[in-house]
Amino acid sequence: MDANAKKVLDLRVKRTMENLEKNNMKPYFVEKRSDVVPLVKQLLKPGETVAVGGSVTLAETGVLDLLRSGEYNFLDRYRPGLTRPEVEEIFIKSFSADTYISSSNAITENGELYNVDGNSNRVAAILYGPKSVIIVAGCNKIVRTLDDAVMRVKQIAAPANTSRLSCETYCNKAGQCVALASNTNGITAGCASADRICCNYVISAKQRQKDRIKVIIIGEPAGY
Numbered sequence: 309m310d311a312n313a314k315k316v317l318d319l320r321v322k323r324t325m326e327n328l329e330k331n332n333m334k335p336y337f338v339e340k341r342s343d344v345v346p347l348v349k350q351l352l353k354p355g356e357t358v359a360v361g362g363s364v365t366l367a368e369t370g371v372l373d374l375l376r377s378g379e380y381n382f383l384d385r386y387r388p389g390l391t392r393p394e395v396e397e398i399f400i401k402s403f404s405a406d407t408y409i410s411s412s413n414a415i416t417e418n419g420e421l422y423n424v425d426g427n428s429n430r431v432a433a434i435l436y437g438p439k440s441v442i443i444v445a446g447c448n449k450i451v452r453t454l455d456d457a458v459m460r461v462k463q464i465a466a467p468a469n470t471s472r473l474s475c476e477t478y479c480n481k482a483g484q485c486v487a488l489a490s491n492t493n494g495i496t497a498g499c500a501s502a503d504r505i506c507c508n509y510v511i512s513a514k515q516r517q518k519d520r521i522k523v524i525i526i527g528e529p530a531g532y
Contacts (some may be wrong), residue, residue, distance in 0.1 A: 317447055320417060321525055324450055327419025328523050332515040339527040344369040344444055347524060351442055352380060352407060359383040359402035361410030361430030364472070365444050365531030371409060399429040403437030410434060411531050412443050413465045414457035415450050415523065421512035422457035424466070426505035434512065434521070443523045446530030454511065458495050462488055466506055468532035475503035 309317070325335035338344055348371055352358065358380045366372050375382040383405060385398045402408060410430055414422040421443065425431045434441055451457045462485035470480035478486040478499045485506075487497035498506050515521060 317527070320450055321447065321527070323417045324415060324419060325523075325525065327417065328415075329419070331419040331513055332518040333419065333421075333512075333521040333523050334519040336522065336524045337527065338524060341369045341446075341526055341528060341530055344371060344524060344526060345374050348374060348409070348442065348444070351440075351522060354379050355381065356406035357381040357383065357404070358407045358409065359398070359405040359433065359438065360385065361408070361433065363409075363411040363444075363531060365411040365446060366409060368530050369444060369526070371444060375409075399427075402429065402433050405433075405438045407440045407442060408433045408438035409442045409444065412445050412449055412523075414460045415443075415445055415525070416454055416457055417450065417452050418454075419513075420454060420457075421510075421521075421523070422454060422461070423510045423512070424461050424506045424508070425510070426507050428508045431508055431510040435510065439520070441521045443521065444526070444530075445523065446526045446528060448529035449531070450525070461485075461506070462498075465532045470503070470505055472532075473503075473505070475501070475505060477501045477503050477505070 321337060328335040336347060338347055358375055360366055383398045383401055385395055412421045413424055423431050451460055466485060467479040467483050470477045486499045495509055498504060
């Protein structure tokens with residue numbers, strides 16, 4: 309990365325981390341995706357029960373491989389051969405996990421997490437249940453405001469995820485939310501597809517339980 313662009317990114321990350329701290333979330337920074345696993349290992353205890361939210365970032369950074377190493381009681385939602393009821397059972401058990409690991413759709417420079425879900429097991433576990441939550445996010449997830457976070461989901465995260473999941477939605481076909489194409493305002497404005505993945509919209513701001521949520525920011529892009 310160009311030195312000047314790196315300077316700007318570093319300042320944005322610093323601002324974001326300071327405000328996450330003010331919001332009682334514990335921020336961490338690593339330069340590279342390859343640095344994520346060593347830090348996650350420090351935050352986990354051998355043998356503890358760990359669950360994850362659906363996340364491309366966790367696959368790209370090697371976190372899923374770490375959890376499958378045998379050191380942890382991993383509630384693996386991706387285990388081959390699982391039926392849908394078995395996956396749902398894992399979702400329920402995840403609420404009692406020692407640690408829940410996920411990414412975030414966006415992180416504002418004001419220190420807020422913004423997440424939009426379809427099934428919504430991910431946002432539910434971030435909010436309540438697991439004793440500890442670890443958010444792993446590339447620097448591409450940092451936005452200035454909540455308005456920018458909303459646009460990021462409609463323009464990037466939702467279209468990319470519906471493509472990954474082969475959903476029959478407008479954003480999968482057009483690369484943006486139908487609300488943008490039709491100039492429809494509102495956070496929840498979107499399609500009427502049965503495959504819609506934008507059903508529940510959650511903003512995590514000031515936390516009562518200090519440091520329950522840890523946020524690892526990576527100094528390079530990761531995930532959608």
